[in-house]
Every structure is written in structure tokens, then in C-alpha cells.
Amino acid sequence: MRVSTQSNLAAVTLAFALSVTSAAGEITDAARSKNSTWMASSIMSRSQGIMTGKGGSSELLQAGITQRALTALAAQYPDDAFTSDVKAYVLSSACSVSPFLQNASYDALSYPLDRLSNGHALLDYSAPTDNMTSGPGSFAGAAVALRDSIDYNRRNDEGGLWYFTYPQWSYLDGMYSLAPFYVRYHVEAETAYPIPAWKQATLAAVNDTYHQIDLLWSHTRNASSGLLAHGYDASRTAVWADPDTGASPHVWGRSLGWYAMALVDTLEVLPDSASEYRDLILEKWNSLASAVVKAVDPTTGGWWQILDEPGREGNYIESSGSAMFAYALLKGTRLGYFATNADLASTAVDAAIRGHEYLTDTFVVRETNGTLGYNGTVSVCSLNSTATYEYYVGQPINYNSVLGSAAYILASLEVERLAAL
Known part of the structure; x- marks a missing residue:
């Protein structure tokens, strides 16, 4: 699934965050069958790893490692019933960080290197041919800006x-x-x-x-x-x-x-x-x-x-x-x-x-x-x-x-x- 505009990114983030909040604490028996899925469903029920802009300098890292862990889980258990929810949550997290990562020079000066942990999810949701061409508002555009921020880093x-x-x-x-x-x-x-x-x-x-x-x-x-x-x-x-x-x-x-x-x-x-x-x-x-x-x-x-x-x-x-x-x-x-x-x-x-x-x-x-x-x-x-x-x-x-x-x-x-x- 790809989302191409910043307004759509925000809409998806809000909609999914609301759905997670309404289901908070409702952990299925299937999710409880493994330590990885049980902990993942618990993180999701707490709406963690979603960027708000109010969580301090480590908030991008919290989102990034959450994305990395949940992406690894979805790859390891592609056929689990729980996996579609995991993928949707990673998308929600990527949507939440993208607006904060669009300006390469600003990001390089305003966030630690931890910001780059979000790059994998942005690449995952970018069409391969967009990696160097998509404009502002897209996942690919955010990935490009994130990569460019390395060049601006002191x-x-x-x-x-x-x-x-x-x-x-x-x-x-x-x-x-x-x-x-x-x-x-x-x-x-x-x-x-x-x-x-x-x-x-x-x-x-x-x-x-x-x-x-x-x-x-x-x-x-x-x-x-x-x-x-x-x-x-x-x-x-x-x-x-x-x-x-x-x-x-x-x-x-x-x-x-x-x-x-x-x-x-x-x-x-x-x-x-x-x-x-x-x-x-x-x-x-x-x-x-x-x-x-x-x-x-x-x-x-x-x-x-x-x-x-x-x-x-x-x-x-x-x-x-x-x-x-x-x-x-x-x-x-x-x-x-x-x-x-x-x-x-x-x-x-x-x-x-x-x-x-x-x-x-x-x-x-x-x-x-x-x-x-x-x-x-x-x-x-x-x-x-x-x-x-x-x-x-x-x-x-x-x-x-x-x-x-x-x-x-x-x-x-x-x-x-x-x-x-």
C-alpha cells in the first residue's frame, strides 16, 4: 500500500490510531501464543511508536525501532492472522513520522542520527522507481530527504x-x-x-x-x-x-x-x-x-x-x-x-x-x-x-x-x- 500525499498520510495515521485506541487491551489468544506477538500486540494496544512531535528527541527512535521489530515479526509470520494488523500498524507509524522528515537540512540539525531508524519503513512503502524521484508528501520523498540529511549532518x-x-x-x-x-x-x-x-x-x-x-x-x-x-x-x-x-x-x-x-x-x-x-x-x-x-x-x-x-x-x-x-x-x-x-x-x-x-x-x-x-x-x-x-x-x-x-x-x-x- 502506498500513500502519496501528506494529507492522506495524516488521515491514515489518525484513523488507525483511533482504531488501536478503541481496541486497547484486547489481546487475542493467537497473539498470546508467542512472546514476540504478545509483546507486539501489547505495544500496539498502548499506541507506542507513533510520532506525535511531543515526545522529545528520542521519539523518532521509538518509532523507528518499533517499525523494525514489527516488520521483522510480519516477515517471520506472514500467514498469521495477527500479521495484517502488524503491517497496518507499521504503516501508521511510517505515516506519523513522514511529515517530520521531509526537510533534509532541518532534520539533520534538529534530530539525532536516531532519525534514520525510520528509513527502512519509508523504503518499504515506496515504489522502487520512486526512490529518487518522488516529491514532498510521499514516503519516497521522505526517504530521499532522510538520506540527504546525512550529507547535511555535521x-x-x-x-x-x-x-x-x-x-x-x-x-x-x-x-x-x-x-x-x-x-x-x-x-x-x-x-x-x-x-x-x-x-x-x-x-x-x-x-x-x-x-x-x-x-x-x-x-x-x-x-x-x-x-x-x-x-x-x-x-x-x-x-x-x-x-x-x-x-x-x-x-x-x-x-x-x-x-x-x-x-x-x-x-x-x-x-x-x-x-x-x-x-x-x-x-x-x-x-x-x-x-x-x-x-x-x-x-x-x-x-x-x-x-x-x-x-x-x-x-x-x-x-x-x-x-x-x-x-x-x-x-x-x-x-x-x-x-x-x-x-x-x-x-x-x-x-x-x-x-x-x-x-x-x-x-x-x-x-x-x-x-x-x-x-x-x-x-x-x-x-x-x-x-x-x-x-x-x-x-x-x-x-x-x-x-x-x-x-x-x-x-x-x-x-x-x-x-x-
Whole structure:
């Protein structure tokens, strides 16, 4: 289904939002048969992942990861009765974000890199030949503006993209939204327009994508643990910046979770022509996955809010980063990204399954109205802070944050795939 005007986008969004509201809490027995569909129906019943413009700078990311999780669910269960509702909800979410993403230069300055997480749904609802030609008001037009916003985004002297408005600061967080969309956009454009100019543009996009991944790796990776700190300041002037690398002092679980998912999801969409970059990203993925498996809490099977301070007073197992690691490890194994490391593949699967079980037993809440709640997800943690240990462990815990529950859906889908084998 395609919607071509902004007025129609708004109308569809309103109509579907009203239908969801009227059905809130009415979860079918079929939806309750699987963790993924039960959590998805619960998110939908709460009208989460719909852009209002009043939800702060993370609202586009909430919409984006909701779209990603529900799209993955619909693809995995195409024949379920519940799937048509899921697809309609993704359309509703895409409709809600599109008006906010039409102005490339404005968006690049007004929203973090997280905005790009919405690009996949916009491409899904765009006709392939529209990717470069549709005007304002269309999904394709919004996708084009979103891609153009990367060119307007500020960069440091090394070419690293600023995560948001904070001068010279780059975060791991933004890679989940940037890397897979950046590559996929150009692969699909090249498919629609198989001419040398688009092939060159695809290679340039893949090169820039890897450059962003590599800059974060080189600035933030701890050689001893193999884990990556939250981000870096290229100017080395932030109160928290390491004087040599610019890195922030701690490994925040969810930021590393975004980065881990980015590596796996980007590998999935790389074109055959990018074999050199595939090898480079695979090398990073295997190294990081090994470090993530070693960082798991042996008692619970989950992952800490601050991974470099396991067991320290005030630290705790955090539910969004844990779900992201479980998803990335399972998907990476399924797609063969540990092909040369069978031992790591086995330990990664064991850790991810155990982690998912802990999340299900500890953080998934069965509400009296038939929905599932999700607990234990930390609020947004920003480097626009002291970035101290006390800062990270002192941030609020949010109930029913889709940053956690949508990641849980993605992890659940991978567990359900294994169970079906």
C-alpha cells in the first residue's frame, strides 16, 4: 500500500490510531501464543511508536525501532492472522513520522542520527522507481530527504558524524540507525537505476558507513576487554574525554547494544560488490561478540547497565541492552557470521538463549488486562552529562519503554526461529 500525499498520510495515521485506541487491551489468544506477538500486540494496544512531535528527541527512535521489530515479526509470520494488523500498524507509524522528515537540512540539525531508524519503513512503502524521484508528501520523498540529511549532518575533522548537536561528539548509539539504512538505500537505488553513477554512489556510501563504524571502534575500544565506550569527543575538550583518544570513560550497555545490532544488520544488506568491507565488519563483529559473551553476568545471564563495572554497588542488569545483545548474537549466528569460529557460535547461542530466558522471567510482566508489560529499561543516557558511573546508574528506569520491549521482540523472534527447527 502506498500513500502519496501528506494529507492522506495524516488521515491514515489518525484513523488507525483511533482504531488501536478503541481496541486497547484486547489481546487475542493467537497473539498470546508467542512472546514476540504478545509483546507486539501489547505495544500496539498502548499506541507506542507513533510520532506525535511531543515526545522529545528520542521519539523518532521509538518509532523507528518499533517499525523494525514489527516488520521483522510480519516477515517471520506472514500467514498469521495477527500479521495484517502488524503491517497496518507499521504503516501508521511510517505515516506519523513522514511529515517530520521531509526537510533534509532541518532534520539533520534538529534530530539525532536516531532519525534514520525510520528509513527502512519509508523504503518499504515506496515504489522502487520512486526512490529518487518522488516529491514532498510521499514516503519516497521522505526517504530521499532522510538520506540527504546525512550529507547535511555535521562532522568532525576525521569525517566522523556528530551524533546530535553536541560539538564534535560521536556516539555508538547512532550506528543502528545510520549504517543499515545508509547502505540499503543505495543498494536499492542502484537496483532501480543500474548505471555507473549509482554504482559509484553505493560504493561511496558503503565506504562512508564503514568509516563511521571504524572511527568509533578506534576511538572507544578498550584493548583489554574488547568492549567499546559510549562515544568520543574528537576535540578532547569534554569533561569526560580521554586526553589521548577522546573516549568517554564507561561502557554503557544499551549504546553497545545499538552498535552490535548495527554490525549484524549492516552485514545483512551489504552488496556483493562490498566483499572487502564485509570482511572488515565480520572481523569487528567476531571480536565484539566474543567480548560481549565474556561480559555476560554468570549469575543471571543478563548484561549490566555499565559493562565495565560488573557487580559494583548500584549497577544492575538492564533489560534493553540485554535484549539487543541476545538478538545480535542469535541473528549473527543464524546468518553465518561466525562461520570460521564454531566455538564462539556455540557459546554465543547459549548466552543469548539464557539471557532471553532471564529477560522473560524477570522483566516481562503479565498485566491484568491481558497485555505484556516490560520493565528494567533505563531512560536515555547522554554524554551531555558528567558521564560518570554515578550518572549512568542514577538515571531513571522506565516501564514499558519500547526501546526495551521492541528489542525484546527482536530477540524473541530469533529464539522462536531456533525453537521451530
